[in-house]
Amino acid sequence: MKQLSIMVDMDRCIGCKTCVVACRNHHNLVNHRSHMPGEIPFYIKVESQAEGTFPHLKEDFWVSPCKHCKTAPCATACESGAIRKDAQTGIVLIDKDKCTGAKKCIEKCPYNVIQFNAEKNYAHKCNMCYDRVVHGEEPVCVEICLTNALSFGEKEILKMQAQANGKEIIKAMSSQSIIYVKSSS
Amino acid sequence: MYEDGWIPTVCYQCKAECSILALVKNGIVQEVKGNPRARGKMCVKGMAGITSLYSKERLTHPMKRVGERGEGKFERISWDEAMEMMETKLRALHEKGEGHKFTYSMFPHSASDPKWRFVNAYGGFISTGLPHCDSGKIMAHLHTFGCFPNHHIAPMYFSVPKGGLMILSGRHPFGCMDDACVAKDILDAKERGAKLIVIDPIFRPEAAKADWWIPIKPGGDAAFFLGVCNYLLLNNLHNKEFCDKWVREGDMEKLLDYIADKSPEKMSAICEVPAADIIKLAKMVAEAPSACIDAFKSIMYGNAMDWGQVWSIFLVITGNLDNPGGQPLPELTPMAPVNPVPTPPNLKELGYHRTGPNREKFDHYNFILEPTWYAAQAIKEGNLKIFFATECNPALSEMGAAAWREAVSMKDDDGNYMLDFFMVSEILPSETMKWADLVLPDQTNYERWELLYMPWWYNYSHGASLCRPVVKPVGEARHTNNVIIELGKRMFPEFFAFKDDVEYYDIELGGVGMSIDKLMENGGLWSPGTVGFYKYKDKKKFDTPSGKIELDWNMYADINQQWPSPELPLEYRKEEDNFPFILINFRTIFLNNTGAWSHNNAQLRDPVSGLDSNPIMINPIDASRLDINEGDTVFLESTTGKVSSIVQLTEKIKPGCIGIIHGFGQTVGQVATMVSCFNDNELIADAGSHLDEQDLRGGEAHVSTRVTIYK
Ligand code: SF4
Ligand code: SF4
Numbered sequence: 001m002k003q004l005s006i007m008v009d010m011d012r013c014i015g016c017k018t019c020v021v022a023c024r025n026h027h028n029l030v031n032h033r034s035h036m037p038g039e040i041p042f043y044i045k046v047e048s049q050a051e052g053t054f055p056h057l058k059e060d061f062w063v064s065p066c067k068h069c070k071t072a073p074c075a076t077a078c079e080s081g082a083i084r085k086d087a088q089t090g091i092v093l094i095d096k097d098k099c100t101g102a103k104k105c106i107e108k109c110p111y112n113v114i115q116f117n118a119e120k121n122y123a124h125k126c127n128m129c130y131d132r133v134v135h136g137e138e139p140v141c142v143e144i145c146l147t148n149a150l151s152f153g154e155k156e157i158l159k160m161q162a163q164a165n166g167k168e169i170i171k172a173m174s175s176q177s178i179i180y181v182k183s184s185s
Numbered sequence: 186m187y188e189d190g191w192i193p194t195v196c197y198q199c200k201a202e203c204s205i206l207a208l209v210k211n212g213i214v215q216e217v218k219g220n221p222r223a224r225g226k227m228c229v230k231g232m233a234g235i236t237s238l239y240s241k242e243r244l245t246h247p248m249k250r251v252g253e254r255g256e257g258k259f260e261r262i263s264w265d266e267a268m269e270m271m272e273t274k275l276r277a278l279h280e281k282g283e284g285h286k287f288t289y290s291m292f293p294h295s296a297s298d299p300k301w302r303f304v305n306a307y308g309g310f311i312s313t314g315l316p317h318c319d320s321g322k323i324m325a326h327l328h329t330f331g332c333f334p335n336h337h338i339a340p341m342y343f344s345v346p347k348g349g350l351m352i353l354s355g356r357h358p359f360g361c362m363d364d365a366c367v368a369k370d371i372l373d374a375k376e377r378g379a380k381l382i383v384i385d386p387i388f389r390p391e392a393a394k395a396d397w398w399i400p401i402k403p404g405g406d407a408a409f410f411l412g413v414c415n416y417l418l419l420n421n422l423h424n425k426e427f428c429d430k431w432v433r434e435g436d437m438e439k440l441l442d443y444i445a446d447k448s449p450e451k452m453s454a455i456c457e458v459p460a461a462d463i464i465k466l467a468k469m470v471a472e473a474p475s476a477c478i479d480a481f482k483s484i485m486y487g488n489a490m491d492w493g494q495v496w497s498i499f500l501v502i503t504g505n506l507d508n509p510g511g512q513p514l515p516e517l518t519p520m521a522p523v524n525p526v527p528t529p530p531n532l533k534e535l536g537y538h539r540t541g542p543n544r545e546k547f548d549h550y551n552f553i554l555e556p557t558w559y560a561a562q563a564i565k566e567g568n569l570k571i572f573f574a575t576e577c578n579p580a581l582s583e584m585g586a587a588a589w590r591e592a593v594s595m596k597d598d599d600g601n602y603m604l605d606f607f608m609v610s611e612i613l614p615s616e617t618m619k620w621a622d623l624v625l626p627d628q629t630n631y632e633r634w635e636l637l638y639m640p641w642w643y644n645y646s647h648g649a650s651l652c653r654p655v656v657k658p659v660g661e662a663r664h665t666n667n668v669i670i671e672l673g674k675r676m677f678p679e680f681f682a683f684k685d686d687v688e689y690y691d692i693e694l695g696g697v698g699m700s701i702d703k704l705m706e707n708g709g710l711w712s713p714g715t716v717g718f719y720k721y722k723d724k725k726k727f728d729t730p731s732g733k734i735e736l737d738w739n740m741y742a743d744i745n746q747q748w749p750s751p752e753l754p755l756e757y758r759k760e761e762d763n764f765p766f767i768l769i770n771f772r773t774i775f776l777n778n779t780g781a782w783s784h785n786n787a788q789l790r791d792p793v794s795g796l797d798s799n800p801i802m803i804n805p806i807d808a809s810r811l812d813i814n815e816g817d818t819v820f821l822e823s824t825t826g827k828v829s830s831i832v833q834l835t836e837k838i839k840p841g842c843i844g845i846i847h848g849f850g851q852t853v854g855q856v857a858t859m860v861s862c863f864n865d866n867e868l869i870a871d872a873g874s875h876l877d878e879q880d881l882r883g884g885e886a887h888v889s890t891r892v893t894i895y896k
Contacts, residue, residue, distance in 0.1 A: 012372050014359050014390040016774050020794040021232035025216045030788065032239035037791040037859055045793055050388075054804060054836045055400045059393040144218050146226055146361075147368045 003090035004128060005155035006142060007162060007179040008062050010170070012149035015046045015061030019141035019150070026129070026140040029115075041115040043126035044141055060182070063150070065141070066113045066126035067176035068092045074105035074114060082123075090155075090177060091130055096122040155179065187212060187656060193220055193709035195637060195652035196365075197630035198230040198237065199777040200292055202637050203365045204650050204710060205231065212656055214238060214631055222708055223650065224366035224643075229774055229795070231365060233788035237629060238656075242613055242785055242854055244626035245660025254594045254602065257619035257853065264661065268668070270623055272675055274606040275307065278570050279676075284308030285535035286570040290557055290577050294635050296517060299689060300575065300669045306527035306677040309571075310536055312555040320552050321489025321885055322480070322496070328551075328738050329497035330506060330721075331728030332514040339363045339643055340477030341513055341716065342370035347378035349475035349510035354384040354406050354496075355483025359391050360774040362481070363643040379510070380473070382466070384409065384458075387769055387802075387844050388837035399466075400839045403767045403889070405456025406483045407492040408751040410499050412452030412463040413470065415444050417502060422471035424504030431721070432501060433733035440498065440736050443748045455751055475510025476503055482771060482888075487754035489885040494738065494749040501734050507719050514720060518638040518649055521696035523689055527680045537563035540873055546881045549744060558584050558886065561592035562873025570605045575627065575665045580616040581779035581850050581864050584888055585871020587826060593620045610665040614854040615781030626662040631655050633664035634701075636690040648712030649697065651690075651704050741882060756870075756890050760824060764891035766807070768823070769838070770847040770865040778848040779864075785854035799862040800833035802844030803894065808834050813896060821845075823890040825870045828863040843892055868892060 020042055024030045029041045043065060050059040068085070072092045075083040082098035083105060085091070094105070094114075101121035106114045114125045129139035133152070137143070142152040151158060158179055162169055167181035174180050191206040196217070204223030208216040214235050219226040237243075247267040252258035278287060287309030293301045304311050326332055339358060345351055351371060359368040372394065375381055383395040384406065392398040401409060417423045418441060428437055449463035470476045478499065484492055505511030538559045539547045557579060563569040572593075583589040595603045609618050610625035618624050635652035658664075666686050673681035683689045691701045699711050726732035738747045752758065757767055775796040777783040789795035801821060803813065813819060817832045821843065830845075838844045850864020851857035869890050 011394075014368055014394065016229055016359065016368070016390075017794050018227070018229040018232055021229050021788050022216070022218065024788070024794070025232060025235060028215075030236065032236045032787075033241045035236075035787050037787050037795070037797055037856060040788065040791050040793070042793045050837065052836065054388075054806075054839065055398070057388050057392070057398070057836055059388070059390070059837075061390065061393070140216075144227065144232070146228055146365060147372050 001090070001155075002088055003068075003155040003177050004133060005068075005090075005153065005158050005177050005179055006065065006128070006139065007151045007158040007181060009149045009151070009167065010060050010062050010180060010182040011167070012147040013061045013063060014147055014149075015048050016146050017046050018144060018146040019063055020044055020046065022140050022144040023126075041117070041124070043113070043115070045113075062173070062180055063141070064111060064113065065128075065178065066092060067111050067178050068128065069176045073108040073110060077104040077108035078102070079104060086130075089128070089130070089133065091128045091133075093127055093130065094123055094125060096124060099123050186654070192653070192655045193222070193651075194655055195630055195635065195650050195709075196227060196231040196234060197635075197652065198234045198783065199362065199780070201361055201364050201643070202294070202650070202652075203227055203231060207631060207655050209655050214656055219365060220708075220710070223710055224364055226365035226369060228361040228365040230361070230777060230783060230789060233786050233794070234629070234631070236786050236788045237613060237782045238631050238659075240613060240785065240787070242856070243659050243662070244611055244613065244624065245662060246626060247661070248624045250622045254607070254620045254622075255590065259624060264663065267623055267625060268671065271608060271672060274571055275672070275676065278605070279307060283570065285310065285530050286537070286568060287573075288312045288537065288555060288560065288569055288571075289573040289575070290560075290579055291573070291575045292577060293639075295638050297520065297523070297693060299666045299673070299686060302527060302680065303669045303673045303677075305529040306673060306680045308530045310530070310532060310555040312557045312560060313577075319484070320556065321484040321493040323553075324490060324551060324882065325493025325497045328735065328740070329494070329501065329729075330514065330734050338513055338515050339367060339479045340511065341643070342367060342374050344716075345374040345379040345477070345510040346474050348473055349374070349379040350382060350469060350473045350477070351379055352382045352384065352476060352478045353391055354410075354478055354480040355403075356479045356481040357389050357391055357772060358479060359389075360772055362772070367643060380469070386839040386842050387771060389771070399458055399462060402455070402457040402753065402839070403769055403842060404483070404486045404488060404754040404757050405458070406480065407488055407495045407749055408452040408455035408753075409458055409463060410478075410495045411444065411447040411749070411751050412449040412456075412460070413467045414495065414499055414502060415447040415452070416449055416464050416467035417471060418444060422467065423502040427504035428502060431727070431734050433731045433735050433737075436734070436736040447751060452751060455753060470503055475508060476505050477511050482769075485886040485888040487756050487885050487887050488750065488752065490746075490882050491749035491751070498736055501736065507717075507721060509718060513716065516717070516720070519696045520638060520649075520693040523683060523692045525679060527677070537568045540566055540568055549741060549881050551740070551882055556886070557582070558872040560873070561585065561589045561871055564592040564604045565595060567603060572604055572606070573608045574617055574621075575610045576780070578615045578617050578779040578781050580620065581848070581866060583871075584866050584869040584886070585825065585874070586850075586864055586866040586869075588871030588874055590620070610668070611781055612662070613782045613785040616851045616853055617781075619853060625665065625668060626660060628654075628658045628662045628664040632658040632662065633666070634686050634690065635666070636693060648710065649694070649699070649704070650711075651701070651709040653705065653709065744881070746882065754887075754889070756887055760891055764823060764893045766841060766843045766892050766894060768821075768865070768868060768889050768892045769842050769844045770889060771844060772847050776846070776848045779850075780848075781851065781854075784849070784851040784857040787856050790856050790859065796846070797860055799830060799846045799849045801830050801894065802833050802835050802838050804836065804838050804840040804842070805834045806840045808832070811894065813894070817896055819894050819896050821868060821892050821894055823868040823870070823892045825890075826867040828867050830863055843894060
């Protein structure tokens with residue numbers, strides 16, 4: 001298996017959304033002049049869950065980019081063959097020139113991460129910064145994460161690192177190619 | 186002058202002013218990130234700074250008021266006319282010998298910010314938001330150990346050793362007010378075995394990451410730490426060797442007398458933290474290699490000087506001064522003076538804080554700057570005539586927003602405004618602009634020069650950092666520093682004999698063997714690479730009058746305030762029956778508080794990348810008692826104001842408290858007005874009209890109040 005991955009350390013993510021904006025800047029998703037709140041595309045989003053009653057509370061924060069699924073439902077759904085899982089990296093890529101704007105992928109994505117450019121009629125999403133990673137750089141979110149909560153690399157290596165650092169892999173969240181970890185306590 | 190590539194410069198989406206890199210392509214800023222040669226991080230506001238830079242709402246030309254103040258009607262004018270207007274007004278006041286009736290509300294970017302220089306040359310006063318946030322801490326530390334910290338001198342989290350305690354008391358440092366690297370530094374320290382203790386009535390991301398969250402009654406910090414100090418001292422768990430050596434003779438005995446009855450049990454009754462937890466923390470402190478406290482919101486209440494003094498006492502008796510993991514004692518980067526340096530006027534005698542019927546009581550006022558919160562009252566009394574505001578938004582940031590609006594719109598019997606002239610310079614439309622006579626388009630940090638070397642910045646407290654223009658300015662925007670330098674050249678040429686801002690910084694940099702060119706070659710940064718620890722040992726003294734640590738503040742002996750009161754702030758101790766809830770108006774990473782530019786930044790108001798509402802947070806226990814449900818529209822009322830918004834039920838707030846986010850309320854600009862969000866300062870009493878309740882020692886800000894909530 002060849003699979004690049006991002007590992008999210010939930011001991012460190014604080015839900016600050018820095019990665020969301022840096023990702024938008026890098027991928028040119030935002031029209032600084034004209035976009036209004038609520039209409040700006042995004043490739044990564046912050047989620048959180050709080051538990052307990054005052055004063056016994058817990059809260060976790062994490063980010064959700066495209067999960068680069070093992071068998072990508074978006075790729076299966078696309079009838080024009082515009083979506084493929086790259087054999088060398090495991091990154092799920094949309095070829096916007098082949099995209100016909102049918103939006104089948106958006107319907108089928110279990111994680112709701114695919115964006116649609118209505119003006120130019122194509123679907124687009126996180127490509128794990130393909131152009132950077134094939135040049136040995138990290139994805140932008142990993143590089144700029146405010147708390148260094150994200151790490152990047154080959155999935156098996158990241159899992160090994162997590163184990164070495166005493167972190168537990170949250171299985172329920174890590175079934176695809178993005179791994180979520182926390183201290184075992 | 187402009188080049189493509191990753192250019193080192195400085196962020197100014199908030200006052201932390203982190204060192205960053207900006208990627209410029211074809212003359213456009215494309216991307217930004219923390220400068221890995223400085224502390225390497227940039228937060229969400231900073232990342233969204235490109236949106237402020239290129240916003241279609243940027244102010245692009247000077248404008249003068251055409252309607253009445255408050256109507257926000259303007260017409261375009263030339264820069265020549267704008268300069269003329271300012272010069273004429275300033276000269277007229279100065280010629281009357283009333284220079285002290287000019288104030289400039291701004292955020293100085295360095296101890297020698299050219300705007301500040303102009304104010305000093307003119308004989309006016311700068312008034313900053315600094316007193317709101319930091320005066321209690323600054324005064325406490327100055328009085329006790331003779332140094333000048335503020336909220337930017339957080340404990341240096343990168344220096345906290347394994348086992349060290351990081352105590353956040355009413356402080357949300359993940360919001361990046363010190364430097365964008367602070368969240369990382371705290372989490373790194375935790376990973377090396379330091380402990381994070383969060384004392385806070387609300388559960389924020391800091392509490393979520395804490396080893397121990399201690400929900401406290403707002404304003405109870407002084408009582409809580411008095412309980413801790415009492416336990417440490419009475420059980421001989423304090424750092425006796427440090428105290429014997431460094432505390433002024435006699436002060437420890439007086440401290441023991443004073444603190445003897447501040448038992449954890451008694452203090453628990455005030456702060457609502459169980460005595461067992463106060464004792465538990467005291468024991469942890471006694472065993473830890475270091476402990477530091479970072480406080481911010483908690484030191485903006487009416488008991489700020491009390492809490493600041495207790496905080497100082499805690500640091501002293503545990504020996505946590507200028508040690509790794511403790512409270513740093515910062516020093517100023519030794520820049521060269523640009524001679525001749527103008528002498529500021531006497532603040533104690535001429536400052537506009539000496540206002541109201543009991544002005545003589547201000548004889549004890551010790552703060553070093555004018556607090557903005559006396560401005561409204563001073564205008565009403567004819568003690569403020571010209572007001573300049575740059576990079577601040579007093580219409581939203583002033584406690585007692587209604588009184589502020591009244592003051593700036595008030596006219597005398599002849600129909601002239603009591604405040605004769607009001608200039609605002611900004612990059613994006615601001616609430617304050619509505620009342621301005623003259624609005625000047627400012628440049629963003631991507632279009633201007635600035636030399637930064639304040640002693641108290643987390644990121645380069647011991648160095649300097651250069652903000653440089655990386656792209657051409659939009660429209661006719663001019664950096665306000667240069668506008669003020671030009672005014673200086675016209676009015677006080679002897680103090681403004683240098684060519685421009687760049688030459689001014691060049692002269693200053695000579696003090697550390699640098700120049701602007703060298704600094705640019707050096708990646709825009711200069712640092713000796715040391716912060717220095719235990720500097721008092723080298724100096725063999727502290728910078729207090731006695732050279733020792735002074736716990737007994739005898740300068741206040743005649744008003745019987747030489748030792749701290751454990752009581753809650755006065756604003757929380759009155760009207761409990763009619764206003765049963767305590768307001769917690771907190772800050773988040775997504776807003777530069779009331780700063781106009783984060784409110785008109787589409788990314789910071791976007792639900793995915795920012796914050797798009799300001800709900801009223803209440804604990805379900807309180808809500809069910811009042812039959813209030815999630816999503817209800819309710820009123821919040823204080824003795825002086827009333828607002829309305831949607832309710833959010835949350836377990837993350839202590840019962841008896843109401844939480845709202847500070848900073849909203851802007852009614853100008855397309856982005857800011859997409860969602861209507863109220864300003865917390867509508868609820869806060871105007872300080873200047875409540876002088877009998879005010880701090881007369883110069884350290885307390887009163888940014889909160891009691892409220893009632895109803896449908
Ligand atoms: S920047 Fe890092 S800490 Fe902030 S939300 Fe993204 S992953 Fe979490
Ligand atoms: S903390 Fe302030 S100065 Fe630093 S990156 Fe964020 S907005 Fe910019």
